[in-house]
Amino acid sequence: MSTTDPDSGYMIRDGKTEGFFYLDHRTVDGKYKFITDVYVTPGNIHDSFPYLERLDRQISRFGFQVEEVALDAGYLTMPILQLLKKQDIFSVIAHRSFRPKKSLFFKWQFKYILEKYTYLCPPKHELSYKTTNRFGFREYKSDPKVCKNCPFLSKYTHSKTFTKTITRHVWEGAKE
Structure with missing residues (x-):
């Protein structure tokens, strides 16, 4: 002050x-x-x-x-x-473009499927809804069993748990 x-x-x-x-x-x-x-x-x-x-x-x-x-x-x-x-x-x-960590896929490369409330990664595996955090973002997570053996793993995440998380605000539809 x-x-x-x-x-x-x-x-x-x-x-x-x-x-x-x-x-x-x-x-x-x-x-x-x-x-x-x-x-x-x-x-x-x-x-x-x-x-x-x-x-x-x-x-x-x-x-x-x-x-x-x-x-x-x-x-x-x-x-x-x-x-x-x-x-x-x-x-x-106007929109500011935020870059993911170097060498990772962009969020826009994951397709949101409104009817199923899921995201699809580029090889077409689902990221399922898990929770909504206190800031109003829904969290979608990949299945680590599927990701662990995916040839594109290094392009999705650097997570030691082999999990990719994407967030989507509850009002994201207004942005789109």
């Missing part, structure tokens, strides 16, 4: 100066490019945190009929995606 400005927040972000800051969150009308809302938070508050409240404020204050939004990658969160889907608001949100 800052001794000179306790309302500020300590921000740590890649490529940014580390320290106590504030962030301003601006909403811009897409048609006329007017700033219609500015909201200030401490620097340690994630960009996506105030978004849903600010969107609701735009709708109630101005009577906007929001049909579409464009957001940067910081707003690609499941709660935001779920609300936009629920309100039938078309969204374009």
